[in-house]
Amino acid sequence: MANIIEVENLYYRYRDATEALRGLSLFIPQDKRVAILGPNGAGKSTLLLHLNGLYLPQKGKVCFLGREINPRTERWVKSKVGLVFQDPDDQVFSATVKEDVAFGPLNMNLPEHEVSRRVSDALQAVQMEEYSSKPPYHLSHGQKKRVAIAGVLAMQPKVILLDEPTSHLDPKSKITLIKILNHLHRQGTTVVIATHDVDLAAEWADHIIILKEGQTLAQGDAWLLTKEDLIEKADLCFPTVVQIFRQLPGVKRNYLPLNVNEAVTVLKTIITS
Ligand SMILES: Nc1ncnc2c1ncn2[C@@H]1O[C@H](COP(=O)(O)OP(=O)(O)OP(=O)(O)O)[C@@H](O)[C@H]1O
Ligand SMILES: [Mg+2]
Known part of the structure; x- marks a missing residue:
């Protein structure tokens, strides 16, 4: 299976000398939920x-579709890899919601009717059509987050990166967001989220990457989230379902369920045996 993004020995130091990335290597498999x-x-x-070319490596390299991201390729990468920032106030700045969502497609020099179509499709996807004429600064944090997501959807990227996408979303909006991400994934978009939410990762992701202190501790399938030594080393905690089933007698460690559906299956076998 091909990797759409590969990162090799990446270092990044901020101006105040904080070493944020210290020789980080990883890969993002194409068409996966990561x-x-x-x-x-x-x-x-x-x-x-770094993955969408907003920061360029100080040392090491990042490749998108096999091409190194550098000053010559960064514009192309930005058009193909969309990033939804952690804080929507860093991203949403136009006078109205619809102008904000149109910003990316307009920069791509698309014809006006195509821009309008993309804006209305993207706002519909995040269920924000009725707010299209509102100034973004009158919206709640969660609503701004949805507008930021719409802005990236309107670019129709190959890869969409979302930084803490579920923070500040109410439970129903979180479910809606997951549906949107799954829809994008089915359409062939590689979807990458950065999150602290181990339950979300266990429920949703096909591929998990665990970072600590600017390096990759591990990557693989969601089964990683059942490994005690790794969870401890990464300062994370087990997904809720794993926490419960680790305490139940009679559940073998290699049959631990990771999500609600798997838990129901295991419980049914316990109840009926
Ligand atoms: N603009 C900046 N200037 C200086 N140091 C920074 C800057 N942004 C981030 N850092 C530092 O770089 C390191 C990595 O920060 P980063 O924001 O990438 O972590 P994160 O994993 O996204 O954390 P969080 O889960 O809190 O969002 C931290 O030590 C942070 O303090
Ligand atoms: Mg962060």
Whole structure:
């Protein structure tokens, strides 16, 4: 299976000398749902800023579709890899919601009717059509986040990166967001989220990457989230379902369910046996 993004030995030091990334290597498999996990300050946001060419490597390299991201390719990468920032106030700035969502497509020099179509499709996807004429600064944080997501959807990227996409979303908006991400994934978009939410990662992701102190601790399938030594080392905690089933007698460690559906299956076999 091909990797759409590859990162090799990436270093990044901020101006105040904080070493945010320290020789980080990882790969993003194409067409997968990927969750990047790690504690506060692990380097998740700094990494995402490199994956769409907003930051360029100080050392090491990042490749998108096999081409190194550098000053010659960064514009092309930005048009193909969309990033939804952790804080929507860093992203949403136009006078109205619809102008904000149109900003990216207009920059791509698309014809006006195509821009309008993309704006209305994207606002519909995040269920924000009725707010299209509102100034973004009158919206709640969660609504601004949805507008920021619409702005990226309107670019129709190959890869969409979302930094803490579920923070500040109410439970129903979180479910809606997951549906949107799954829809994008089915359409062939590689979807990458950075999150602290181990439950979300266990429920949703096909591929998990765990970062700590600017390096990759592990990557693989969601089964990683059942590994005690790794969870401890990464300063994370087990997904809720795993926490419960680890305490139940009679559930073998290699049959631990990771999400609600798997838990129901295991419980049914316990109840009926
Ligand atoms: N603009 C900046 N200037 C200086 N240091 C920074 C800057 N932005 C981030 N850092 C530092 O770089 C390191 C990595 O930060 P980053 O924001 O990438 O982590 P994160 O994993 O996204 O954390 P969180 O889970 O809190 O969002 C941290 O030590 C942070 O303090
Ligand atoms: Mg962050």
